[in-house]
Amino acid sequence: MRAHLLNDAFFDGLSTSMEGFETAETLPPACYVDAGFYEFEKEAVFNHEWLCVGRESWVMTPGDYFTTSIIGEPIVVARTRKNELVAMSSVCQHRAMLVAEGHGNTRGFVCPYHHWTYGLDGKLVNAPAMEQTCGFDKKKVALPRFKVEVWLGFVFVNFDLDAAPLAPRLTEIEAALAGYDLSHAEGPRPDPAAKLPWNWKVMFENNNDGYHASRLHQGPLHDFVPSAQSVFPEAAEGAAGYLRFNGTLHPDASFNVTQKALLPVFPKLTEVDRSRMTFANIPPTLSLVVTSDMVIYLIVRADGPETHEMDTGLLFAPGAMQDPAFEHKLAMNMAAASAIIAQDLHVDGLVQAGLRSRFAIRGRYSWQEGAQIAFNRWLTPRYQQTWKAMSADARPRAEVPA
Structure with a gap:
């Protein structure tokens, strides 16, 4: 979005979209086409909201998994051997190769690039030829986990680990x-x-x-x-x-x-x-x-x-x-x-x-x-609240009210 458009006046003006139909206006066209606004929207909406990724019936048996992506983030949902439903990033923590594609049933996730191996819970269980790497501890490595919730058979994930239940x-x-x-x-x-x-x-x-x-x-x-x-x-x-x-x-x-x-x-x-x-x-x-x-x-x-x-x-x-x-x-x-x-x-x-x-x-x-x-x-309150928070964070410390 052009910098001069991403300002207080723009976001204050969105309030008219929340009025009754008698007086309400549609959202500005920029909300649908502008690359800068989309980057803002990732934080305002997608980084903190519950995102549907599929059906629980797709992962009913231990070892079942499926993959998807939202806002460019690759996601894998799996059923562990302990029958826990988990959702994780499918990005290998070595060189960013995706460790899973499609769907199926597996004993774990093996990165096809260098064969780092992760359990169904995302924990790293094997990393070949890493014994000479200083300070490397595989127990401290895992695929990043997301919050997960099932509602009426639909699986939702949330990138925000502090998100309230859905x-x-x-x-x-x-x-x-x-x-x-x-x-x-x-x-x-x-x-x-x-x-x-x-x-x-x-x-x-x-x-x-x-x-x-x-x-x-x-x-x-x-x-x-x-x-x-x-x-x-x-x-x-x-x-x-x-x-x-x-x-x-x-x-x-x-x-x-x-x-x-x-x-x-x-x-x-x-x-x-x-x-x-x-x-x-x-x-x-x-x-x-x-x-x-x-x-x-x-x-x-x-x-x-x-x-x-x-x-x-x-x-x-x-x-x-x-x-x-x-x-x-x-x-x-x-x-x-x-x-x-x-x-x-x-x-x-x-x-x-x-x-x-x-x-x-x-x-x-x-x-x-x-x-x-x-x-x-x-939608609009999420835009306005995020812009307000981002604007406050960007202000010099001395200007932020106590």
Whole structure:
């Protein structure tokens, strides 16, 4: 970001994005395109927030592991021989080679470069030909560990070892999703992540935008969930996420040509659950699109000012995948979902192009964009508080109030 833009006036001006939709403004375009702002955002958001990295079902057996990355930080999640779930940097503490790729089951992590070997808990257990290196003690070497927490079957990590727990700040979202029993929902491991050429916030906003739905997606694949039936519950103070509900024209609506659930409905749903779609959001990484018979989860992983990667996964009611016709029914759902997703991806790319323009401004909101206000209210205080702290640290000591 140009130095003269990263100043008190810029961050004070973000407050208008937290107002009600009647008066609120969108975030400044620079928040989506500027490399300097992205570097600031790493500290303001990603270095201290809980980041979703996958599902606990991917690491159920001792020795299981998977890898991922967020803001360029390589991460490995593993199940130790003591059945402990751990999350660590996958960067070898010798010459920075990555010690793990992909996913699988292993006895430990061997750096392929020089064969330094780490246990599943990240501790260094072998370092060849280091006996003549002065002061080297392998007991003092380990892969850096992160905080880890499991919520409704999703694995979250936090680079900040002093971070407060996540679950107590998601009670409202957990209550809204109770009927889906997501801890026990089943689904395949997602396909390799898509690399998408737009800012992570563009993706997060699109996932939760009720305003565009009846317009961009107009037609038989989406008309059963009209934008006019969007509802935006007020998030509690300090909440780690927010909700959007969207009423449907009939119960058990689903994305396929029949507009009705084809797969088994989650068995614990209430009548209210079955008469709406639920959108649950735990920024900056996890967004859920929830219907009666299928949950689409999106793990959004920022990796640059104008790029991110996204893991797209599916969850179903227990036993649903055992139906001999499961793949055929799912194909009908995915044909509709894929058509809608393609429309979203097309406009997201065009939004990013527009945000680069000199003519991009801070726009205004419709009442059907309540989820964007909720996102701003989660995000903007983190920007402002971090800027305030950084500014105080940068001031000469004599100017800092006692």
